[in-house]
Amino acid sequence: MPLPHPLPEPIVELIARRFRVIGEPMRIKILDRLRDGDATVAELTESLGTSQQNVSKHLGVLHEAGILSRRKQGTHTIYAIADESVLGLCEQVCGGLQRQFSDLAALVGGSLR
Template structure:
């Protein structure tokens, strides 16, 4: 898909909203955990070392944005990534950071490991 140029204001706002949703460290940690597959709120709470209330808040934001899907299984709610494009975006950002670090290391005469 090709974006129109110039971007209309509604499109700019939609893009900015998506970046705001994923631009929170805990949400990135949740997405990173869910790359391995679905998880319950309890599993995420334990693995991320934070409160159930905090995890639930961030899961709600990611779900409302359409990035996560959820289903009930007994008394548990299970979350999974429903929009995998967000993982591609994270990989692109990480690749850009890695190139920046490598360039910086070359400038100062070191190496990045």
């Protein structure tokens, strides 16, 4: 279903909120790590090289936004990506950055000749 144009203010606010949630470097690192599969807080803490408190704070924000899911397994809480569209968005952004870098390299390389 296509989005209305111009976007109604409530939709603009929802989109901006989603970008604010994922626009934090540690949250992007968490999402990138979870592309490899589900993980516990301890596993994320170890692989990201940060504190458990820091990881838990960011996991809470991502879960609250509906981007991550969580489930209990014994004494552990396991997190997984619930909204796969976030990964697609990251891929699009990375693709755009690659094109920009390529264009910049062509400009810089061309000016050196």
